Amino acid sequence: MRSLEPAVLAAAAGAEFRPPSADPASSRPVSGVTLRAAEVRPGDLFAALPGARAHGADFATLALSAGAAAVLTDPDGAARPALAGVPLLVHPHPRDVLGTVAAHVYGDPTARLDVIGVTGTSGKTTVAHLLEAGLAAGGRTPGLLGTVQTRVHGPDGESLPSTFTTPEAPDLQALFARMAEAGVTDVAMEVSSHALALGRVAGTRFAVGAFTNLSQDHLDFHADLDDYFEAKARLFDGRARHHVVCVDDEWGRRLAARTPGAVTVSTTGVADWRAVDVETDPDGTQHFGAVPPDGVMVPVRLRLPGAFNVGNALVALACLDAVGVPAAVAAERFAELTVPGRMQRVEAGQPFLAIVDYAHKPAAVAALLDALRRQVEGRLLVVLGCGGDRDAGKRPVMGSVAAARSELLVITDDNPRSEEPAAIRKAMRAGAEAEPRRGDLLEIGDRRAAIAAAVAMAKPGDAVVVAGKGHETGQEINGVKHPFNDVDELVAAIVAAGGGAS
Known part of the structure; x- marks a missing residue:
């Protein structure tokens, strides 16, 4: 972090600088940035x-x-x-330049x-x-920066809670500066739409942008899927030195076609990086060969089930190759990752x-259950809800795709937030009931009771799947976040049931 005169920051951002009216020479240097x-703190740019x-x-x-x-x-x-006579940086779109300003204040850490x-x-x-x-x-x-957690210095380093998938610009640049000072060399970062x-x-310099x-998803924020796609595509507007694109869906193929020099990845078709000889063990562990552009196959073992995780691993290998980490070296560490x-x-x-x-969107739920269907000999017993104050259009679709792929679907609450939980469940149920399904449909609003009900019905060889909240440790209801962890609740339900029904 360094101190910079407001006029210098204004010039860097292409903003108009308006000095204090009382004494133009009385401007104080800026040593931090926040939008809250x-x-x-003293010296911050607000x-x-x-x-x-x-x-x-x-x-x-x-x-x-x-x-x-x-x-x-x-x-x-x-x-x-309230701002009369105050040192001002005035820009018609201040949010667009906030990251650039913050990067200057924090010493351009991503350089x-x-x-x-x-x-x-x-x-x-x-x-x-x-x-x-x-x-x-x-x-x-x-360093790691994403939805589940932020780690400042390697897998065993300091962990910080994550609030957004991608922090606001000032927080992000301050975090990058902290990482650089701690000796971090590379950052793996989730970038949301x-x-x-x-x-x-x-203001962030990217070595690699990956899709x-x-x-x-997020159609409460984006006008439609095309608008959502265009937001994602901004990562490929030239701000990254290298680009990696999975072309297993039409959106990836569209993005690759308009991104010169993009390295492509595919689990099923022709691409620069391909997966061959995919095999799955009974416990879901996957084995495959990753074939890079030079054609020298790298064996990969993944504890993460599902064809989509083969694609995820290929994307990671292609990105690592772009920054100089050999695929064979990286793949060795993939084998034990959860x-x-x-x-x-x-x-x-x-x-x-x-x-x-x-999984909290239709395609993710479908991919999850399709992957488990290939692995599980018995029934799929699914507990699923939808979040409130978010894209309402996906609720019936979520109910439909889950009902079509399970022997039991228990519709329950996720994070209802400010909405009436019963209305969210009703929309999911409408989609589920409109779809021919394999088995039973239950509606249990209390998520703890819903998990317990699915566990009580489980038999050897079945799979109980609790989807939607994943790593989250709270359930938001009417503005209050109540402690709730799906993993803990699932363990408690299994123990209470004596290890499950026989």
């Missing part, structure tokens, strides 16, 4: 951004009283009486890091963890398979 007035419900400039008095040195805002914010950014609807977390493991195997010191659309990764897949809340096996002495997975 309550978190301002980013007063326009919002859907309020303007950040409405909180400027609080920020200035806490010691803000200057304010970044738009012309509307600059006109607020000292190889950042591998992974975007896509599904697979970001798994690929990021595979990248972290592969980087460590290659003698690098990796929100982050790309809202400029959170502006996994795209399916329906990812919290992603196809996570729960063992409590039961005679059936128990899985917790984060």
Whole structure:
């Protein structure tokens, strides 16, 4: 972190600098950046951004009283009486330049890091963890930044809680600076569509940008699938030195076609990186050959089941190759990797398979259950809900794809947030009942009771699948987050049932 004059930052951002009216020479240097007035520390630049419900400039008095040195805002914010005479950086779209400003304040940290950014609807977390493991195997010191957790210094380093998949721009640049100071050399990073659309990764230099897949999600934020895709595609607008694209779906093929020099990956077709001779053990462990552009096959063993995880591993290997980590070296570390809340096996002495997975969109649920169907000889007993205050259009589709693939579907609550839980369940049930299904359908709003009901019905050879929340440790209801962990609840249900029914 360094201190910079507001006028210097304004020039870097292409913003107009308005010096303090009392004494133009009295501007104080900026030593930090935040967009939360309550978190301002002396010397910070306060980013007063326009919002859907309020303007950040409405909180400027609080920020200035806490010691803000200057304010970044738009012309509307600059006109607020509270900002009269205050050192201002004025830009018509301040959010778009906030990352660039933050990067300057924190010393352009990604110039000292190889950042591998992974975007896509599904697979970001798994690929990021595979990248972290592969980087460590290659003698690098990796950082991890994503949905499940943030690690500052390698797999055994300091872990921080994650709130967003991709933090806001000032937090992100400060975190990169912290990583660089701690000796991190490379960062495996999940990049959400929100982050790309809202400029959170502006000012970030990427060594590699990678794409996994795209399916329906976040249509409460994006206008439609094309808009969602275009947000993801911003990672491939030239901000990354290398590009890796999985072409197993039409969106990946479209992206690869418009990204010159992109390295392609496929589990089923023609691509620069391919998977051959895929085999699955009874416990779901997968073995395959990764064939890189030079044609020299690399054997890979994965504890993560599902064809989609073969694709995730190929994406990771291609990214690692781009930053100089040999695929054979990285693959050795893949063999023992597990990812919290992603196809996570729960063992409590039961005679059936128990899985917790984060699948919370239709394509992910379908891929999860299709993968388990090939692995499990018995029935699939599925516990699933949908989140409130999010894309309502996917709810009946979630019910439909789960009902069509299970012998028992227990519709339950996920994170209802501010919505009426019964209304969310009703939409899921409508989709489930419209679809020919294999077995029974239950609706149990209490998630703990729903998990217990599925466990009580499980027999040897079956699989109990609790999907939707994965690694999460809370359930949000009416603005209150209650402690809740699917893994813990599944273990408790199995123990209470004496290890499951026989």
